[in-house]
Amino acid sequence: MIRLFDRAPDYVRRFERYVPSRPDPELMRQYGVSHLYRLNNNENALGPPPAAREAIAAFAPGRAALYPSGDAYDLRQALAARFGKSPEQFLAGNGSCEVISAIIRAFCGPGDAIVTADKTFAVYEWVAKFSGIEARLVPLVRQALDPDAMLAAVTENAKIVFVCNPNNPTGSWWDKAALERFLVRLGGRALVVLDEAYREFLDDPDFPDSMKIMERHDNLLVFRTFSKMYGLAGLRVGYLCGSEEAVDMVRRTHIAYSVNALGQVAAAAALENDADHIAATRAMVEDAGRFLRGVFDAMGLEHLGGAGNFIMVRTPVSDTLLYRRLMMKGVMARTMTGFRYPNWIRVSLAREEAMEAFASALRGALDVP
Amino acid sequence: MPGELSVLMEIPKDAAFACPAANVAQTLAERSGFDRRESYRFQLTVEEFILCLIGVIQEGDGLRVILTGKRHLLRAAFAFRAAELSLGGLNSAVRDVVRSAGEPPRDLGLLLAAASADRYNLEHQGGDRFRIVAEVDRRYPEPPPVHAPQNLQPPYRIVRHPDAARLTQAAALAVNAYPAWQSPGCFQTPEKFADLADAGEIACVLALDAAEQTAGLLTWSPCSDQALYFSGPFLFTSGTDRDDVARLLLDGFLEAVAREPHAIVLSVRATADLLPGYFEPLGFLQSCAGTVCEQRPVVFRHLREDAGMAAWCSPRIEDFLRRSYAGLAMTRDILPVEEPGGAARRESLLGATLDRWRDLAELRPFLDGQDMAANLTAHVKAIREKGINTILYYMDLSRPWDAALAGDLIRSGFSPKLVLPYGGQSDMVVWQHDQTV
Numbered sequence: 001m002i003r004l005f006d007r008a009p010d011y012v013r014r015f016e017r018y019v020p021s022r023p024d025p026e027l028m029r030q031y032g033v034s035h036l037y038r039l040n041n042n043e044n045a046l047g048p049p050p051a052a053r054e055a056i057a058a059f060a061p062g063r064a065a066l067y068p069s070g071d072a073y074d075l076r077q078a079l080a081a082r083f084g085k086s087p088e089q090f091l092a093g094n095g096s097c098e099v100i101s102a103i104i105r106a107f108c109g110p111g112d113a114i115v116t117a118d119k120t121f122a123v124y125e126w127v128a129k130f131s132g133i134e135a136r137l138v139p140l141v142r143q144a145l146d147p148d149a150m151l152a153a154v155t156e157n158a159k160i161v162f163v164c165n166p167n168n169p170t171g172s173w174w175d176k177a178a179l180e181r182f183l184v185r186l187g188g189r190a191l192v193v194l195d196e197a198y199r200e201f202l203d204d205p206d207f208p209d210s211m212k213i214m215e216r217h218d219n220l221l222v223f224r225t226f227s228k229m230y231g232l233a234g235l236r237v238g239y240l241c242g243s244e245e246a247v248d249m250v251r252r253t254h255i256a257y258s259v260n261a262l263g264q265v266a267a268a269a270a271l272e273n274d275a276d277h278i279a280a281t282r283a284m285v286e287d288a289g290r291f292l293r294g295v296f297d298a299m300g301l302e303h304l305g306g307a308g309n310f311i312m313v314r315t316p317v318s319d320t321l322l323y324r325r326l327m328m329k330g331v332m333a334r335t336m337t338g339f340r341y342p343n344w345i346r347v348s349l350a351r352e353e354a355m356e357a358f359a360s361a362l363r364g365a366l367d368v369p
Numbered sequence: 370m371p372g373e374l375s376v377l378m379e380i381p382k383d384a385a386f387a388c389p390a391a392n393v394a395q396t397l398a399e400r401s402g403f404d405r406r407e408s409y410r411f412q413l414t415v416e417e418f419i420l421c422l423i424g425v426i427q428e429g430d431g432l433r434v435i436l437t438g439k440r441h442l443l444r445a446a447f448a449f450r451a452a453e454l455s456l457g458g459l460n461s462a463v464r465d466v467v468r469s470a471g472e473p474p475r476d477l478g479l480l481l482a483a484a485s486a487d488r489y490n491l492e493h494q495g496g497d498r499f500r501i502v503a504e505v506d507r508r509y510p511e512p513p514p515v516h517a518p519q520n521l522q523p524p525y526r527i528v529r530h531p532d533a534a535r536l537t538q539a540a541a542l543a544v545n546a547y548p549a550w551q552s553p554g555c556f557q558t559p560e561k562f563a564d565l566a567d568a569g570e571i572a573c574v575l576a577l578d579a580a581e582q583t584a585g586l587l588t589w590s591p592c593s594d595q596a597l598y599f600s601g602p603f604l605f606t607s608g609t610d611r612d613d614v615a616r617l618l619l620d621g622f623l624e625a626v627a628r629e630p631h632a633i634v635l636s637v638r639a640t641a642d643l644l645p646g647y648f649e650p651l652g653f654l655q656s657c658a659g660t661v662c663e664q665r666p667v668v669f670r671h672l673r674e675d676a677g678m679a680a681w682c683s684p685r686i687e688d689f690l691r692r693s694y695a696g697l698a699m700t701r702d703i704l705p706v707e708e709p710g711g712a713a714r715r716e717s718l719l720g721a722t723l724d725r726w727r728d729l730a731e732l733r734p735f736l737d738g739q740d741m742a743a744n745l746t747a748h749v750k751a752i753r754e755k756g757i758n759t760i761l762y763y764m765d766l767s768r769p770w771d772a773a774l775a776g777d778l779i780r781s782g783f784s785p786k787l788v789l790p791y792g793g794q795s796d797m798v799v800w801q802h803d804q805t806v
């Protein structure tokens with residue numbers, strides 16, 4: 001009798017499943033706390049922008065019985081209007097993570113590889129591995145993605161380069177010049193996928209305008225998400241933008257109807273008059289960053305941050321132990337061992353109350369008065 | 370030298386097949402490049418196990434034997450089904466060591482087999498299915514002397530897949546610089562270490578200095594589905610560079626295993642060069658050699674965010690468990706189990722792994738039974754007779770009947786030493802048989 005385990009392909013058997021954290025009430029019960037500050041997922045503490053809130057409130061429950069638009073028609077119109085592109089250049093997914101999967105399915109076959117960094121968002125590597133595609137991991141240099149080494153890793157069977165820009169968890173980013181040089185030297189040998197999940201947190205003229213650059217480089221694909229700046233993580237909406245030809249390819253390997261109706265209307269609404277929301281979020285993130293850097297400096301802890309609503313700090317004890325100690329004080333941070341940064345944690349930059357709770361929990365957990 | 374060689378045999382319940390099967394074992398050993406002595410031990414192991422197991426399996430059933438020749442060892446795996454009633458025969462093989470005359474031959478057979486192999490392991494695969502694995506190690510030549518590298522200079526860097534010559538040299542350096550118990554057994558014959566690394570059975574990170582001299586080493590290998598066991602860090606630098614090299618090795622190790630399937634890493638032989646803050650102390654195990662006993666620290670590190678879980682617990686060790694979990698800052702729902710009032714089965718079954726090299730016997734319960742305390746005592750006696758000092762018992766807290774055996778363990782002279790989170794299916798209590806010298 002063949003065991004069930006042996007029926008799965010080798011690369012699936014070797015893959016370690018991701019275990020998400022338990023729901024808050026369960027965690028609070030386990031750790032014996034009456035409040036939990038979730039600072040592990042880089043969510044927006046301000047929530048969705050007002051227009052999205054209204055759209056959610058106006059969503060008639062009866063609509064839940066109907067299938068949504070199978071290809072997020074209205075949302076793509078809204079994105080096209082926003083970025084001055086054709087709706088055919090957009091593909092919406094159930095979170096941008098779903099789109100990562102579709103891109104790899106579309107462009108990689110047996111024997112192919114993707115190139116990405118060793119210390120970056122894990123999903124590119126995971127999807128490649130559990131699909132039987134080689135994930136070629138290029139070490140960071142000075143805590144940033146190294147364009148030269150990534151170029152060198154693009155051999156014939158490397159079909160996609162994933163560049164997390166800005167990079168989660170280091171906050172480092174390639175500027176206009178770095179990206180342009182990379183694209184020119186790559187010369188279309190592979191697709192370049194920019195993950196701009198944290199793009200909206202940046203207001204720097206040197207940050208590449210990928211929506212423009214893709215007009216000159218049709219091997220450039222960009223994805224963004226409504227989970228971070230737009231505060232809609234719970235509704236799971238992300239999108240891909242690229243040349244019509246590239247997006248058409250990805251659409252073939254993407255399951256239609258994967259974005260729910262409420263998510264579609266909330267995301268489209270979130271784009272309306274979003275300037276105030278973005279400004280308020282950036283201000284919150286900046287204040288929180290300043291506050292935490294002060295806390296870490298005072299404790300003599302090395303920290304690392306840049307763009308994005310998160311900061312990393314190096315811990316004098318194992319990050320997985322510190323995680324448990326912080327949980328006992330009602331604060332949830334992200335351990336960084338899984339990002340190949342052992343003894344670092346990453347903390348989302350949020351409202352003052354949460355930041356103070358974290359600072360006090362950290363001092364308590366490390367026995368600092 | 371050929372790669373791995375393997376032979377699969379389905380043997381009927383008929384003792385006449387033991388001898389030809391042993392001949393196959395001999396041929397495999399020869400073809401795998403083993404010398405006469407190892408070949409003979411392997412042959413004996415296979416023949417004796419088959420004779421013994423044929424007495425245990427049911428009428429009409431067969432025995433599946435897989436013989437494997439690797440560079441560093443010969444392995445015989447026996448898979449079979451045994452109805453509950455005949456299981457006693459397996460255990461008594463160990464139990465009967467101390468018996469003098471009149472024991473049934475099949476028990477003696479298993480005993481002999483255990484004596485010819487370097488280690489063996491009995492696994493319960495569920496229901497009435499079992500597997501025994503016995504291994505005979507290759508004899509490697511004594512290592513030639515090595516000289517410690519001089520004037521190591523920064524910058525240091527690490528490599529993940531050094532070549533065999535480098536591995537051999539690093540292992541020899543480690544043996545020279547550290548007490549023997551801190552090294553994996555294979556370091557004593559460094560060529561074996563290189564073979565194991567080549568076969569993927571042991572992984573490492575190695576540090577080089579600016580001039581490509583060997584500056585440090587750290588090794589690891591899986592010890593369960595969830596756990597990796599590491600050795601080191603071994604440092605060959607002096608002065609202030611030591612911490613830098615240690616940090617490179619530790620970070621390199623953890624980065625290498627961070628996205629792999631294992632949940633924890635642990636060691637009972639970490640060197641004093643382990644940097645503070647990387648690992649959590651779990652407690653101590655006692656190790657005795659001759660008349661001297663020492664307490665060896667056990668260190669552990671979770672690779673993931675702890676999700677919490679339930680742990681079954683006997684009132685006999687509840688205080689110990691609660692104290693251990695509090696020290697670890699781990700939340701567990703402690704679920705009480707009662708002492709087994711009267712186990713349904715008469716005969717208990719223990720799995721045993723004996724490793725002469727490491728002076729270690731490890732016991733795991735497969736089936737509960739009324740005779741558990743007596744069975745434990747018999748095992749301890751038999752193991753001690755074999756000259757093995759360290760006897761550990763692993764209790765998996767995911768199984769209520771297993772957790773309920775605390776009383777039997779205490780009665781048989783074991784004490785709970787530490788809780789190893791994710792050491793088994795869930796957390797594991799490591800018990801040690803108390804030894805007085």
Ligand SMILES: Cc1ncc(COP(=O)(O)O)c(C=O)c1O
Nearest residue numbers: 095096097121168197225227238
């Ligand atoms: C870099 C990066 N990309 C993508 C995502 C996933 O976003 P989504 O919620 O759209 O799947 C995240 C979320 O943490 C992220 O950090």
